[in-house]
Amino acid sequence: MTAQTVPAGTGPAPAATTGALPQQHGAFTAAGDRCILELDARMGPFTTLRARFRSARAILHTAEQPEDWTLHVEADAADLTTDRPFARRPLLGRGGLSAGRHPYLGFSSHRMTVREHEHERKQGRGRGRLLDADGAWLVRGAEQPGGLRIRVTEQSAERVIVYATGELDYRSLREACGFTLPRTVPADRLRLILAADLI
Numbered sequence: 001m002t003a004q005t006v007p008a009g010t011g012p013a014p015a016a017t018t019g020a021l022p023q024q025h026g027a028f029t030a031a032g033d034r035c036i037l038e039l040d041a042r043m044g045p046f047t048t049l050r051a052r053f054r055s056a057r058a059i060l061h062t063a064e065q066p067e068d069w070t071l072h073v074e075a076d077a078a079d080l081t082t083d084r085p086f087a088r089r090p091l092l093g094r095g096g097l098s099a100g101r102h103p104y105l106g107f108s109s110h111r112m113t114v115r116e117h118e119h120e121r122k123q124g125r126g127r128g129r130l131l132d133a134d135g136a137w138l139v140r141g142a143e144q145p146g147g148l149r150i151r152v153t154e155q156s157a158e159r160v161i162v163y164a165t166g167e168l169d170y171r172s173l174r175e176a177c178g179f180t181l182p183r184t185v186p187a188d189r190l191r192l193i194l195a196a197d198l199i
Helices: 085-092 118-124 170-177
Strands: 027-031 033-043 047-054 056-061 070-076 080-082 104-116 129-139 142-155 160-169 189-197
Touching: 033 056, 033 070, 047 085, 056 189, 080 085, 104 142, 129 160, 142 170, 142 189, 160 170, 170 189
Parallel strands: none
Antiparallel strands: 027 056, 027 189, 033 047, 033 189, 047 080, 056 070, 070 104, 104 129, 129 142, 142 160, 160 189
């Protein structure tokens, strides 16, 4: 199972500033098949487990200053699929996400900053933008400091499509809240992937 690009669906054509920051300010939301959240276990260059939350939601509040933007992501912990079926039960159990006691996994940003996309800058295309979202992940009912690198891949007055990735150190996470991967899943970090079509 790999990360998928969220389909643009129907709606207005993207503005000429595709890849730039949205010009409209307000709340953009995504849910259902318009919001994909994955949790991957990584060991060095290898992915040892891929998991996807089937019920994920995201809301992006934009404002005139990017530092005032906020992103909130939430998923039902129990509504999870994996590419290794025998790993699903321990991943949701008391040593894993403990979905029975802590039904949600999520992320909330505290601050955002705008960064120019290095590849586009080098290619002479200054319109590409990345957002660095500093915040906290909610895992097993406890907040864990973390962030997301967000790329706005498409935007119009009524739609924002984003792709975001972030990582959590596995050892630090285990020590902080007790989250433990199955023994058959070696890892030194967890990678979180968000793809959302927000309208």
